[in-house]
Amino acid sequence: MNPIFFDLALLGYLVATGLALAYLVQRGEAIHRLASLATLGGWVLHTLALVVRGVELGRPPLGTLVEAMSVVGWAAVLLTLGAERQYRVKVLSAFVLPLVCVSVVSTAWLPPGLSNLAPALRSAWISVHVILALLGISAFILNFAGAVMYLLQERQLKAKRPGAFYYRLPSLETLDRMTFRALTLGFPFLTLGILLGALWARTAWGSVFVFDPLALFSFLAWLVYAATLSGRTLAGWRGRRAAYFALLGFSALVLTLTAGLLLPGRHGS
């Protein structure tokens, strides 16, 4: 990938992560403002990097999984900046940014993948499939971060010994609402993304059930999220149980991406 902008964006994210963690430990409005600024700076550079990359390739930078990972990070940062304001959860970026850094760093270290796509993958439909899936995944990053924060805060409240997280994290109710919102945001995108992928598979390879590790794990993740969503809307699930399911769903997504990157399959690497 074009090193300069991506490197600068990554630098911005790393600085922002450091500051966000410092805010978690130290608090202080000035630190938070700086962290937001660094995040925004990193995000703008990231946008620039993606645009330049797209112009160079002559297509959206979504052709390979490595490129896609970068876009997931990009979208997750955008969502985080929005959610921090909407839910007044200033510590959210401390939980999301490390994940973003991992996803962006991994794209820098992994082999860049094919820049000439297999003919079967050259289609606007493929881009739509990828974009939907990626937006879904970035929302699930927030879902995961919210669940982790919920579990930490709940532990503190149960233990009755207020520690750092008790003071820094928002109320259980806020965290639960945010986690649920991320789920309802991500689920339709993931569903449509998977559906389009399956339809594409039928057109390109003649069957919906082409063996592909990524497809398999992503379907698993979808099942977990579908179960959480129905539990939440129909059976009144919330709180700890919903948070555990968010962790489960996210592990399935991580497996999906790892499988896509490391195992041979139709999604290439």
Added chain:
Amino acid sequence: MAELFVAGLSHKTAPIAVREQLAVEEDKLREILLNVHAAGILPEVMILSTCNRVEVYGVADVPGEARALAFRHLAQQRGLDLPSLEPMLYTKSGTDAVHHCFRVAASLDSMILGEPQILGQVKEAFALAQSCQTVGPLLHRLLTQAFAVAKKVRTETELARHAVSVAYAAVELARKIFGSLDGKSILLIGAGKMGELAARHLVDQGAFPIFVANRTWSRAQEMARALAATAIPFEEWVESLATVDIVITSTGASEPIVRTVDVQRCLHARRLRPLFFIDIGVPRDVEPAVNELEPVFCYDIDDLRQVVESNIRERQREAQKAEALVEREVLRFSARAQDVEVVPTIVSLRERLEAIRRGEVEKALAGLPNADPQTRRALEAMSQSIVNKILHTPTVKLRESSRSGHGRGWTEMVQELFGLGRERDEK
């Protein structure tokens, strides 16, 4: 030379027995303030009198003399004599006085760090002094800045954020669980004072409706009236566990009345909505094991005290941040104060030169009756630029001198050189 000072005693230097003797009500304070001011050695003065401190803020040539005067008046109220107070009195002047004033207003010098009353008390003292016309420019600047600093400390640190009383700690915990307390329902079992207080705080935050249960029906009705609540028969409180959000217990029962099995039974109907027990009874009214049920949180009086202790430690940590902030503000205030010291001289110097310039231009134009507008403009512009060029260096030097602490000598010299002093006196 007159300077800012503060003199007084506080909970840190004087025992309550002395402080309560010195605390006086507003009318008396007004009288003392006027008397002290009338003595003529304090051109500006303000007296802060609370149960934790009695302090005189003022401007005087000799702070020690002013202090003796003010405290003689204060001590006379209750027949105390000044010498017995002397060992408890402190005096700070100049930058130290500014620092002290900011710390007091920001509640950093309070017995309970971050307690909110002190700022209001300082504001009242200031208002009183203003109404007595004993406030001048120096105190005005000092106090308005102190209010701004106090506000900054409040918003930028968490010095005053976390509860330091058991009842408030319970409210804070409820907010950590439920977020907003709007529309959260409360069940109050038993008639303990502390339980009622906690319920009141919750209601202040929007909790509603409230149910009251008591073994004595008349007592339940009485409390229901006091809290705008609904009394329910004591035998029926177990059923209401299925619907309420917060349960406060403070009964005199010797055995826990809220049993884990009862709570467990109601959980199915509640699904996973959180349920918060605030158990203020001693011995405890709620079986501790309910805390292990998934959506249930149960805090007894010791747990709440532990939260309060932890909150106090948190305030102490925040106090360090607040102290640093106050110190920065003191430096900024002093820097500006020094600028203020030379500004009048700069202004009158400029006025003096401007007057000369205008006079000379008029004179010159009088000798040129046929001058066209262009020539007039050229004359104006040239004379103005001469004045500006002459003034530039002295202005810069004066400002510099004030920052290095030599402002007074320089202003005196400039006033002498240009004969500015007389003019100012006339004004």
